[in-house]
Amino acid sequence: MKETLFLLCIITAGLQACHQTTITGESNRYADAMTLDTTAYNSLYKTYREGALTHRRFKHQDVVDLVKKHEAKEILQVEEIGKSVESRAIYKLQYGSGDKKVMFWSQMHGDEPTATQALFDIFNFLEGEDDGFDSIRNSLKDNLTIHFIPMLNPDGAERFIRRNAQYIDLNRDARANQTVEAKLLRRMAEEIKPNYGFNLHDQSIYYNVPGTKNPVTIAVLAPAYNTEREVNDVRKGAMQLIVGMNNLLQQYVPDAVAKYDDTHSPRGFGDNFQAWGASTVLIESGGLKGDPEKQEIRRLNFAIILNALLEIAQDSYKKYNYKAYDDIPFNASQLHDVIIRQIDLGTDSVPLRTDIAIRRAELTVERDYCVRGWVEDIGDLEGTYGYDEIDVDGLKFVQGKVYPQVFQTVDDISNSRALELLKEGYIAVRVASRGSDRLHNLPLVVSAHAEFVPTAKIVLTGTSNFFVGDGATLKYAVVNGYLIDLSQPPQENFYKNWIN
Numbered sequence: 001m002k003e004t005l006f007l008l009c010i011i012t013a014g015l016q017a018c019h020q021t022t023i024t025g026e027s028n029r030y031a032d033a034m035t036l037d038t039t040a041y042n043s044l045y046k047t048y049r050e051g052a053l054t055h056r057r058f059k060h061q062d063v064v065d066l067v068k069k070h071e072a073k074e075i076l077q078v079e080e081i082g083k084s085v086e087s088r089a090i091y092k093l094q095y096g097s098g099d100k101k102v103m104f105w106s107q108m109h110g111d112e113p114t115a116t117q118a119l120f121d122i123f124n125f126l127e128g129e130d131d132g133f134d135s136i137r138n139s140l141k142d143n144l145t146i147h148f149i150p151m152l153n154p155d156g157a158e159r160f161i162r163r164n165a166q167y168i169d170l171n172r173d174a175r176a177n178q179t180v181e182a183k184l185l186r187r188m189a190e191e192i193k194p195n196y197g198f199n200l201h202d203q204s205i206y207y208n209v210p211g212t213k214n215p216v217t218i219a220v221l222a223p224a225y226n227t228e229r230e231v232n233d234v235r236k237g238a239m240q241l242i243v244g245m246n247n248l249l250q251q252y253v254p255d256a257v258a259k260y261d262d263t264h265s266p267r268g269f270g271d272n273f274q275a276w277g278a279s280t281v282l283i284e285s286g287g288l289k290g291d292p293e294k295q296e297i298r299r300l301n302f303a304i305i306l307n308a309l310l311e312i313a314q315d316s317y318k319k320y321n322y323k324a325y326d327d328i329p330f331n332a333s334q335l336h337d338v339i340i341r342q343i344d345l346g347t348d349s350v351p352l353r354t355d356i357a358i359r360r361a362e363l364t365v366e367r368d369y370c371v372r373g374w375v376e377d378i379g380d381l382e383g384t385y386g387y388d389e390i391d392v393d394g395l396k397f398v399q400g401k402v403y404p405q406v407f408q409t410v411d412d413i414s415n416s417r418a419l420e421l422l423k424e425g426y427i428a429v430r431v432a433s434r435g436s437d438r439l440h441n442l443p444l445v446v447s448a449h450a451e452f453v454p455t456a457k458i459v460l461t462g463t464s465n466f467f468v469g470d471g472a473t474l475k476y477a478v479v480n481g482y483l484i485d486l487s488q489p490p491q492e493n494f495y496k497n498w499i500n
Contacts, residue, residue, distance in 0.1 A: 033316035034136060038251050041303035044133065048124035049302075053117045055293050057367045060088050060154040066120055067091045067150075075127045081149070082184040085165040088154035090184060095126050098143035100312060103194035103278065104305075105149040105185060108170040108201075108269070110156020110163070114285035114294045115200035118301035119150045125306065136310060143313035147192055152181055160364040171201075174269040185269060189276060196237070196312055197273040197280035198305070199223075202294070203331075205287030206359070209258055210332040213385035215287035217253045218300055219331055220245060221260040223270035223280055229262060231322070237279035239325035240317045245281075245304040246328055247320075252300055253288070258331045260284055281308070287335075289387050292496075336376060338483045339386030340476075343468060344396040345378075345458055353394055355381035358464050360481035363498070370439055370498035373464040373481015388483040395475060398467035400427025400454040402447075407431050410440045410499060415490050418444045422477045423486055427454045427465050431499065438499040443479050443490040447500040 036044075052066060070093060071078035077094040084090060106116045126137060140146070151157055155165035163169050164179055173182035189197075207216040222238035224230075231239070249257050260282055265271050273280040283304070285297045311317035338358040346352040357377040362369045377384075403426040407413055410431055421429065421444065428445035430452070440446055445454070445465050455466040468476040477484040480497050484490055 050120040106200040112202035197278040203284035217256040219284035221282035225275040239322040243320040
């Protein structure tokens with residue numbers, strides 16, 4: 001069938017946003033649909049990014065303050081729809097008066113906040129005007145009624161944990177409805193009867209695109225509504241929306257998109273929304289090197305959510321072949337923080353040259369966090385990957401030392417001094433006082449205990465504070481699970497360590 005090439009340019013104030021789409025056959029009727037390209041989405045995000053949210057560990061009160069701000073503007077309709085187990089308010093914000101009903105719910109897992117931030121960026125955009133994008137807002141307003149629940153699990157968010165205050169996973173409570181929060185979401189589904197649903201989450205940063213070291217930055221899913229994973233018109237619509245999202249994401253993060261496991265879960269809300277007749281899309285914010293607070297991934301959420309809303313408003317997502325959804329690979333789980341290949345761990349009597357994998361776990365400290373690194377695997381690790389990965393070609397494990405001088409506080413040590421100490425073989429320093437804030441950003445172990453001992457041997461689940469060298473020269477340091485190239489200056493404010 002002959003292809004026709006359509007080019008649509010939206011001229012905005014100081015910005016030309018052009019998006020080119022190849023459309024064939026029956027899809028020609030969508031040729032006049034308004035579209036935005038990455039330049040336009042980036043400009044909008046920069047303009048409307050909510051500056052009050054800059055890190056993942058924001059609290060319920062931060063959300064309340066922002067909701068009240070939007071309520072005062074009277075563009076979004078704000079309603080307190082219920083309270084959590086610990087009596088924290090749960091809100092719904094509504095926009096538009098169109099026939100197509102769209103429902104978003106975010107942070108049903110308290111430690112999965114990336115999309116919540118993006119929703120507040122979307123709210124700011126919806127309240128904008130005279131920026132060259134009023135036609136976009138009018139299309140959304142006239143064709144859609146959008147319902148947003150930006151923090152379903154405020155008690156979990158307060159603690160930065162997955163589950164609610166009763167330690168129940170809300171996303172596994174769609175069937176039994178044992179929790180007040182799950183009952184609330186079920187009631188909203190029954191009252192709104194959405195045509196489209198968006199279930200917004202964060203996934204582990206250790207998923208990778210199969211066969212590559214690329215972290216899965218965004219994972220998507222059109223959940224199965226039955227155990228056979230059949231495709232009806234409802235699920236097909238979700239698949240088409242995802243194809244459109246993936247087309248946009250590939251322009252931002254090529255080869256960094258995957259699908260979440262599609263095994264049917266009768267307890268899961270996404271699966272049930274699909275069964276209840278809402279074309280439901282799961283969005284999982286994953287990992288991206290150099291983006292520990294997921295602010296770049298937040299920008300991607302903003303773009304794909306706004307893009308999906310625009311396509312729903314115009315029905316233009318229907319132009320996509322839903323079978324292209326199957327071309328998106330499923331998550332693999334082969335990623336670690338650090339892989340060190342071919343390190344010499346042998347002794348004089350027993351040689352051993354092998355690979356080691358290291359991971360770091362986050363420990364929440366109020367609105368911040370520190371990490372704990374450990375040795376996760378030892379052996380032949382071909383086919384696994386690291387955010388940081390080196391082949392040391394037989395360099396040896398070297399035990400670090402504790403610097404003999406005791407510093408008064410961590411403030412007495414600069415990053416440049418820390419690097420000098422590392423090059424001299426000191427992996428740890430001691431301080432006389434921890435101070436009021438026990439967090440620090442130095443590439444060193446800092447301890448207030450005289451008995452601290454650096455890693456003496458690489459063992460499974462053991463500590464990860466050691467050097468790699470050739471006997472005469474130290475090449476790399478591993479400090480609390482962070483890999484440091486001693487020939488390079490350490491990264492400023494990158495390390496999230498704790499004074500022991």
